[in-house]
Amino acid sequence: MNPITILLAEDHAMVREGLRALLKPEADFKIVGEAENGRQALELASKLSPNVIVMDISMPLLNGLEATRQIRAASPDTKLLILSAHSEDIYIERALALGASGYVTKQSTAQVLPTAIRDVHQGRIYLCPILAELRDQWHRQMRVRGYLSANRNTKLTRRESEVLQLVAEGQSNKSMAYELHLSIKTIEKHRQSLMAKLNIHDTASLTRHAIATGMIEG
Secondary structure, eight states: OOOOOEEEEEEEEEHHHHHHEEEEEEEEEEEEEEEESSHHHHHHHHHHHHSSSEOOSSOSSSSSSHHHHHHHOOOOTEEEEEEOOOOOOOHHHHHTTTSSSEEEETTTTTHHHHHHHHHHHTTOOOOOHHHHHHHHHHHHHHHHHOOSOOOTTTTHHHHHHHHHHHHHOOOOOHHHHHTTTOOOHHHHHHHHHHHHHHHHOOOOHHHHHHHTTTTSOO
């Protein structure tokens, strides 16, 4: 039987090392690559065609949710399993809507991840057990705080999503233009467009929206 080929996408080296050590003893697993940011995950997904990608959400250059969307569009046979510190429903719902086949929190026990990888590889949807326990508690907290974003389902283009993430990370139009290899004028147009779509017109509110939708960590 061919092993399940796995790509690890996680920006923290120590976490990647821990994941590698956890998965290496599994006889039916083969780790074929590691990515430290979302764009590298896209490149390696195309190059290596892994069966399963274990994807963190909050990564530099391109967040895991947007990377998931793009990988699913380009490589529909590859399964995406989100491994994140976030346990809120807003992240889970968005990840599944963008094409992820499973969601595991980093608070889960070590035995959960191998089971999740095998399940998504076999075409099943996997949610780790801890999520069911936290779901009701989170809904109560969010109703009190009014934190759910009414705009979370707004469709942004790939460029608008990239600009939103960089805005929320505090980058200037000049640094974004350099990062994305675009002109400052083009960055300004993308910024104006996403603000109009989201009906958000200041950087602080854009940052809160980016946190609520999993683009950056709060």
